[in-house]
Amino acid sequence: MNPDALRGAVDLSSLVRAAQQPPAQQASAGAAGPAPATGTGTSAVVRDVGDAEFGEVVELSRSVPVIVEFYAAGIAPALPGIVSSYGGRLVLATVDGNSSPQVAQAFQVQQVPAVVALVGGRPVNLFVGMPAEAEVRQVLDQVLELAAQNGVTGTVSADTPEEGEEEPAEQPLPPLHQEAFDAISRGDLEAAATAYRTAIAQSPADGDAVAGLAQVSLLQRLEGREASEIRDAAAAAPDDLDAQLAVADLDLSGGHVEDAFARLLTLFPGLDADGKAVVRTRLLDYFEIVGAEDERTITARRAFTNLLY
Template identity: 25%
Template structure:
């Protein structure tokens, strides 16, 4: 083919990450770069719509033009963001001008009506995976982390490329007190899965689980925070331990109190930790919504 070693590696990555999935899915291919402001604005739209359309066979793939210059050149990318729809290894539509959720959904609906995506067996397999993921999430919500981990482990075996299953397994292992197992599983994920929004949320939960302590130490940290309200180190230590033990309310109120006392302490560490907790819990969670409202009132009200 006349390619050098690096170009051949780029082609192999493209085949694995985009061409192969596109044989049975509609791949939304996003060319982007870290320095591109419009790319960062478009990313949440692409992620949300592709997640909404996942059960219809739509998947999102991203190519950093700085890291994959050879592939970007093959697509004659002149500006970014550039977004294509790929099916069976070929670009079937230019989605670049679809910058809003409604525009993107309209174009995807049109494509899905025209393309023979997957088949009955493939659609049924995806439905089965989604059903088991939902089951695992419900068991996890009910507080049985160990059983949820068992369910998600089976789903990962069924669908090793399903990001929701890997994210659920990491969070379930954390809930079951098996942070080391969760860390080992996270470390084994490839770059594509590790970058999925659901997996990033799970990794935030895993990071925060590292502050878990036993009951006696938690009580000592609580007492120290109560006795020394101006001691920011003591407040932070208790907030982290409280969150790791499952007491979100105590963690949130402690961090809000720190921000109220000295929002600039340690370069805004209290606010940064609170935002990390929001990511770990999920931005739509009622606790997150309520606590973010309190934070906004505190900062801007």
């Protein structure tokens, strides 16, 4: 990496302005609240953030390089342990792409996991998917070199437990969930899907496995495809169900949840029985990915029910 990598980056000023607004203004601007933590916790080195807090992360990157990892339901963050091992020379901000659409859109995130760096308030794309740990560390070392070239050499103090106080032990994942997580980390989506299917077969009420399988299936459908190709195909063939489903997948993976729901709900009434069955299945997958308690899911589910009766 070299300093030129910071040129032509996307403009994050709107996120900074949003973070500086009073709480009432943030709410009126439609900013989402903090994304729910998914096993990352919050510390000086690793923090889970959403739209409302992301401006603070941009500002922090002016003194210490920040790694931003986008995740979603069923795809837990993979970098907390690795970034923590750098002793405060790097900070990790984990972002739920579905719950933080403004941040996801600013970085043009099309699928998760996706990882970028912020150096001096400017973004640098790192990778989509999760490479092996050795490759991740090589990239993070390059980020530190780039940060040094741009005068961003600060550190944060890694949180340590008080004297005599033990850190709470992290709860291990169930074996099949861990198997799926490890497969996702090495980019083997088929193995992850198999692990989740096995977990569901053993325990049909395992909601986390159902959501994980839905998320992995979405990533499989988008794997190797270009966003521009998907959108061009959908625009050229508005009556092509497969093309519309693909662009809905793209919208959901990039955090445009309402757009994905609206596209499928608009398609549904004009389809034949087979097409309606396909869209129904896809919508149910989306509800699992976004979460049953999410207001966007509740609204879309209500609209879908109205279409059925």
